[in-house]
Amino acid sequence: MIRLAKSPAAPDGSRDITDLYKVKVNGIDCDVHPARVSAMPFNRAWPGKQRSIDQSELAAFISFEADEKVTLTIECQKSFEKAIVRPLSKNVSVSSEGTTVVMEITECGQYVLELDDEHQALHIFVNKPNDYPDAGSATYYYGPGVHYPGLVRLKSGDRVYVDKEAVVNGSFMGEGVHDIKIFGQGIIDGTYEERLIEHCYLSSTKGNIKFYDCSDISIEGVILRNSAIWVISLFGCNLVHIDGVKIIGQWRYNTDGVDICNSKDVVVKNSFIRAFDDVITIKGIPDYRHLPVGHILVDNCVMWCGWGRNIEIGIETYCTEFSNIEFRNCELVHSSASCIDIQNGGVAEISHIRFENINVEYSNKCMQEVYQESDEMKYEAHGRVGMPYLIFADNFKFILPNATEEEINTFGITHGIIYKNINVYLDDGLPMPCIHIGSRSADAVPYDFFIDGLYVNGKKILDLSEMTYTPDPNVTKIFVS
Missing domain, CATH: 2.60.350.10 (Dextranase, N-terminal)
Known part of the structure; x- marks a missing residue:
């Protein structure tokens, strides 16, 4: 069929x-x-x-x-x-x-x-073919055609159906609600939303989909295009299921793909995400510092990072702990600054993190990442090849305005990190990718990093000296097998 x-x-x-x-x-x-x-x-x-x-x-x-x-x-x-x-x-x-x-x-x-x-x-x-038998009972039914609802504030129990022949110009937002489902194969488009302020955490700019303090959320199948800010963002949420979502057409500032902030029991699977900033990032922010982050699974996703980090924990890690987080069976078709990333920029203990069966592609046409210093500055790195970090882990401080003095002076600790079956597709003529595992404090030493099966063009790497790697004296217990 x-x-x-x-x-x-x-x-x-x-x-x-x-x-x-x-x-x-x-x-x-x-x-x-x-x-x-x-x-x-x-x-x-x-x-x-x-x-x-x-x-x-x-x-x-x-x-x-x-x-x-x-x-x-x-x-x-x-x-x-x-x-x-x-x-x-x-x-x-x-x-x-x-x-x-x-x-x-x-x-x-x-x-x-x-x-x-x-x-x-x-x-x-x-x-996969889907007749969506529940579409007719949806609270918001967007059939074939172009729709202009603007901002839709969701209530508990709401259902949103977007037909495959529909384009919905608007944003969907929930605060303190539960039992929400957004489904279908049509397009949710954020073209008409304008961003006016800096911070991505606030509700002033919605992006395509935004939830605060919500539970039992399902987002399935839809195409999300041209967001004004983070495309899907979750703050203090639990029991969230994202399946078969396609994120495309993101070019505006801070259009991360999926941002999971101080949330737990979240699954992102079978999805495509092309973002202009971090693709999937798991964070902890000061306003939700009382909520730890954990039990998060990202499975069978195709990811394209146009700037920043591809799969990331951090850089905001303002809560007690991040644990039981797994990325598996993912395809990183393009990356920018780094591919597999942990930035413990707050105070958290990060542990029990697993990256497994990750395919990472390095193209000899990859463009070099450049920071724009002024309005007048132009991109002049055409022809230079970008080489993202393959693995990056560090704890340099990322200080937010509402961080406490104790948080400012405390470094987070990262340990118990597993990288299993990481497969690199490296184009001809490129150097070996870089691995960085470091710490900015001798009092917060990362330890127990396990690299179990790292392959470059099918060749197994048995020692980090075979990669581009400089040991950090503040780091101990890195195991390669």
Whole structure:
């Protein structure tokens, strides 16, 4: 079975499509949606105004349902020499002639077609067929068409359904509510929300989805595009289930993918996240310092980091502990500053953390991350290759305005960290990736880091000296096997 969706027409007659690509799925025309993304890893602290649009570019995506092998025939506007499909571990068969690409996909999931480099990529979302029998009873039913609800404040028990042929221009927010479900395969778009203040923690700017002090939350299947700030953010929440979500079209400042703050019992799985900042980050902030962070699982996700950290704990770690956190079976198709990251910038004890079966791709076309120092400064690192840290762990202080004196003077401790079956795909000509495990205080020494199965292009690494690595005298007990 293959089911395609038609892009709806807005009131002015325009449709949510782009001519970057023309796609046929098993010979049937498939609408191609636009997504504005960051064109370069060029970022700064919030300057009081939004990022310049000339630092962005248009990419594209398609989304359809299938439970059988599909052949995609893709006419590309862009001329190219080489077509590649990520994640590389999926070994997707692809061929090209002129500006036409043909590829076969045999299983549901998320894929990216790149032509020579990462620019103007086509993102491909293949979903399992779902008839959504509960859609008719939804509190908010967004059927085929373009909708403009603006901010929707959710109440306990609410259901939000977004049809696969719907574009919903707005944000969804809950405070102190429970039993919420947002589901469907349509688009939630934040284009019309403007950010006016710096802090991401406050409710002034919502992003696509934001919850405070909520429980029993389910977010399934939807596509989240062009958020004004963190795309999905959770503060003091528990029992949260995020499944099959696609985050795309993020280019504005601080458009992290999923931020999990002082929350517990959270699952993020089967999702695609392309963010302009940290992709999935687990934090503790001072306003919720009484709530520890734990029992969090990220499973079977495809991640693309346009700036900052890909999978991260920190940098805000203002609570007593982070524990029982696991990232597994994930594909890191692009990274920026670092790939697998722990920044204990507060006071927490971080322990019982596991990164397992993580595939990390290093491209020789990766752009170098640059911090923008002023309005006048331009990105001038074109042609320089970026080499993100593969593993980064440190406890340099990140001091927030409402931190106590004790918190300012106390370093967090990190221990009991497992990296198991980390597979690196390293392009020809690139140096070995860098690993950094350090501490800024002899009184807060990280210990018990276990690297069990680190592979670079299939070769097992038996000693960190084989990587780019400088030992830190403040760190003890790193075990490689």
